[in-house]
Amino acid sequence: MRIRAERDDLVDVLSRAGRAVGARAALPILQGLLIEVSGKTMRVTGTDLDVTVRTELEVEVLSGGTTVAPARLATEAVRKLPPGAVTFQAEAGEIEISGGGPVFRFREFSAADYPKLSEPVLKAAVAVDGAAFADAIGQVSVAASTDDARPVLTGVFFEAEGGKLRMVSTDSYRLAVRDVPAVEASLSGLVPVRALKELTRTVSAGKLRVAVGDREAAFASDRGVLTARLIEGSFPNYRSLIPASYPNRLRIARQALLEAIDRASLVAEDHIPIRITLQKGGIELSVTRQDVGGETEHVEAEYSGEEMTIAFNSKYLNDGVSAIDEDTIVLDVLDPLKPGVLRGGEGDDFLYLLMPVRL
Amino acid sequence: MRLLVARCSVDYTGRLAAHLPMAIRLIMVKADGCVAIHADGGAYKPLNWMNAPNHLEESPGRWVVTNPKGESLVITLEDVIEDRSIELGPDPGLEKDGVERTLQHLLADRAAVIEPGLEILEREYATDLGPVDLLCRDIGGQVVAVEIKRRGEIDGVEQLTRYLERLNRDTTLAPVRGILAAMTVTPQARTLAAARGIGWVEVDYDLLRGLEGRAPRLFEV
Numbered sequence: 001m002r003i004r005a006e007r008d009d010l011v012d013v014l015s016r017a018g019r020a021v022g023a024r025a026a027l028p029i030l031q032g033l034l035i036e037v038s039g040k041t042m043r044v045t046g047t048d049l050d051v052t053v054r055t056e057l058e059v060e061v062l063s064g065g066t067t068v069a070p071a072r073l074a075t076e077a078v079r080k081l082p083p084g085a086v087t088f089q090a091e092a093g094e095i096e097i098s099g100g101g102p103v104f105r106f107r108e109f110s111a112a113d114y115p116k117l118s119e120p121v122l123k124a125a126v127a128v129d130g131a132a133f134a135d136a137i138g139q140v141s142v143a144a145s146t147d148d149a150r151p152v153l154t155g156v157f158f159e160a161e162g163g164k165l166r167m168v169s170t171d172s173y174r175l176a177v178r179d180v181p182a183v184e185a186s187l188s189g190l191v192p193v194r195a196l197k198e199l200t201r202t203v204s205a206g207k208l209r210v211a212v213g214d215r216e217a218a219f220a221s222d223r224g225v226l227t228a229r230l231i232e233g234s235f236p237n238y239r240s241l242i243p244a245s246y247p248n249r250l251r252i253a254r255q256a257l258l259e260a261i262d263r264a265s266l267v268a269e270d271h272i273p274i275r276i277t278l279q280k281g282g283i284e285l286s287v288t289r290q291d292v293g294g295e296t297e298h299v300e301a302e303y304s305g306e307e308m309t310i311a312f313n314s315k316y317l318n319d320g321v322s323a324i325d326e327d328t329i330v331l332d333v334l335d336p337l338k339p340g341v342l343r344g345g346e347g348d349d350f351l352y353l354l355m356p357v358r359l
Numbered sequence: 360m361r362l363l364v365a366r367c368s369v370d371y372t373g374r375l376a377a378h379l380p381m382a383i384r385l386i387m388v389k390a391d392g393c394v395a396i397h398a399d400g401g402a403y404k405p406l407n408w409m410n411a412p413n414h415l416e417e418s419p420g421r422w423v424v425t426n427p428k429g430e431s432l433v434i435t436l437e438d439v440i441e442d443r444s445i446e447l448g449p450d451p452g453l454e455k456d457g458v459e460r461t462l463q464h465l466l467a468d469r470a471a472v473i474e475p476g477l478e479i480l481e482r483e484y485a486t487d488l489g490p491v492d493l494l495c496r497d498i499g500g501q502v503v504a505v506e507i508k509r510r511g512e513i514d515g516v517e518q519l520t521r522y523l524e525r526l527n528r529d530t531t532l533a534p535v536r537g538i539l540a541a542m543t544v545t546p547q548a549r550t551l552a553a554a555r556g557i558g559w560v561e562v563d564y565d566l567l568r569g570l571e572g573r574a575p576r577l578f579e580v
Contacts, residue, residue: 022485028392028411076530107414146479147467150580172576241577315471339577355577 001037001065002089005057007078007099010086013055014075016202016224017046020053021071032068032109033075035090037061045117046071051195052117053202055224062089068109069095077104120218120227125209126165126182130221134204135325136167136178137196139350142319144193145171152233155190158212164349165210168238169193174316175238175353176323187212190235195228202226241339242353246332248305250278251345254329258321260285260299265314267295273311273357278303278333287314310336311357320352361388364441369396369407373430379406381437386422388415390447391487394424394432407432411487458542458564459509463492465567466507466540470495472567473505473540473560486525494532502526502535511541511559516551523557 017033034045042059045052067090074097078086082100089096090108097104137156145153150172157168165182168175189212205221212218212230219226264274264287277284282301288294310333320342321329328345336359342352363386369379384406385397392411413426422434463482470477476498484494484504493505504526506519519537526535538558539548552559 027390072530146482147464148482149464153580170577172578172580175577236578337575353577355575358575 001035001067001091002062002087003037003042003059004062004085004087005042005059007081007083007086009057010059010088011075011079013042013044013057013224014071014078017044017053017055018071018075019198019202020046020048020051020226022048029068029109029113029115031071032114033071034066034068034111034114035088036066037064039064047115047117049115050192050229051198052227053198053224054120054226055203062087065090066111067095068111068114070106070109073104073106077106118216120211120220120225121213121216122209122211122218122220122225124187124213125211125218125220126187128165128180128182128208128210130205130208132180133208133210134200136180136350137199139323139325140167140169140176140178141193141197142323143171143174143176143352144169147171151231152190152235154194155192155231155235156196157188157190157235157238158210158217159188160186168235170236170238172236173313173355174320175241176320177238177242177351177353179349182210189213189217190231190233191217192228192231195226199226242341242351243334243338246334246341248278248303248308248333250283250301250303250331250333252283252299252301252329252331254321254324254327256299256301257329258318260297261314261318261321263297264295265318267292268314272314273359274314274317275309275311275359277307277309278305279307305333308333308336309359310340311359312340312354313357316354320354323352324350360390360447361444362386362441363388363439365436366438366440367396368435368437370433370435371407371430372433373428377407381435383440386434396432396434459507462509462540462542462562462564462567463507465564466505466562467493469567470505472562473538474503474558477503486522488521488525491522491526494526497536502532504535504537506537506539508539508541511539511544511548511561513545513548513551515539515541516548516555516557519557520555 030048036043040058040061042057044055077097081102084100086099093108095106095108140156153171159166164179167178199219203221203224203226205223209220215230217228264285267289268274268287272289275286280303283299285299286296324344326344326346330343330345331340333340336356339353339355366383368381371377387395392413395405395408397405409424409426409432413424416423420436424432467479467482470479477495479493479495481494483490491504492507495503495505497503504522506515508515516539519539523535523537527533539552540560540562542564544559544561549559
């Protein structure tokens, strides 16, 4: 196998596929990138068996073939070469990377040892706007759990909802729901949030096709394909958690609320709740930390409903408010012990359900 | 896992030179490439070993294991008694003592208790020496490896030192610093940690459990 390509293009396809190659590789071969060259195309695959990223580049093919190169070394070697054309070749168990003078040689992995990966199934894919999809992932991923002991909560649940693609995540303390316009959405599955976070760094583009099969989800664009093994298990019945109506509603400026939470968080730390007294004309936001002190402030807002004091974990509250990309935030509450719902003042495509902390 | 029982001698050259005279020994070649030579006694560590990444070249009667640091292990095989390979499959990992495991769960949910602003990136982050309990990012964006122990002793600092050495080889993570988090940290461990630039923190298990009790969930997990 022997190809020639521009350094920066080569770094791009190698490093994006390499995002799926983690330090968590269970087998030495998984520390490698599978490189297949045929026609005018170089196809690069990286995987940790849970997440697979495939990228492609049109190159000058001097001879076709297949090799497995050490992912990090090969990528960094290409990156460190002078700008310009780079020659990448594999022969007799050795990979040679050269350009502008320097020559790197690395031991080649055996391509026969590379796992046989199934081709991504994109037949039933729905088309979504790549930028909107990336925003949606950013909004819902904050509520996903990082606790591997509860794998079902480390995923984002995909399902079709009224012709839209719905994404839901929860770590049991909060829940985020986001609807994305999609063409002919009819899919369902639990996609690891880790894979979704990689999407923007690997294959996300202006137009994205999304398919969720029985075992795998696939995300394809003209930059490549990311596939992720679905998480097995039942996602919590999230619909039953969202109250149908709320008698108390706060409308408040997002930026003013974020700044107030930020000031309170200076004292609150992670485990001290922020108390919010909801009253006509605005909120009294306060935090008290024993042996340290506290902070109190008034933030003007519109409130209709019964006066009450409710408390939230400062980080979870901040995550929810930050995730809403609107000038005005709406907080709907039933009482101080039941979940409150944050959403944008105008849009109804995102909601963030947050469990209050007992005072 | 390849298990070879053979009468062999072993010569190591690298940081020092070591020779194991001809005797019957167990040679283990693990799936990740690690090679270990064991005697018929002791459960602490092999007589000699070479961690991955390395390269094993087999020729009749002679194995040569080399690594990128220039170390080599030459195994001269006089008589191979048994040679078999067994697929062990994925390793579910070490089951930890209940308190330590719970402590890890609690701290994973509240990394800021370890250090203000600390955010968790991954639990049980795999390195080729074993999983780091928590891989986090601090308020300044630096990656932080956290090793959690019920009682923080010198062994815990040593273990974290080894992890940090591996993690700092990864250019996508480096520079990585370390924090030993435990219910109590011994004075010796504090001294060693400070000498190696490793942070340490004592965490209140009962308080953390209490906090969990105060944080209601939307549903039972």
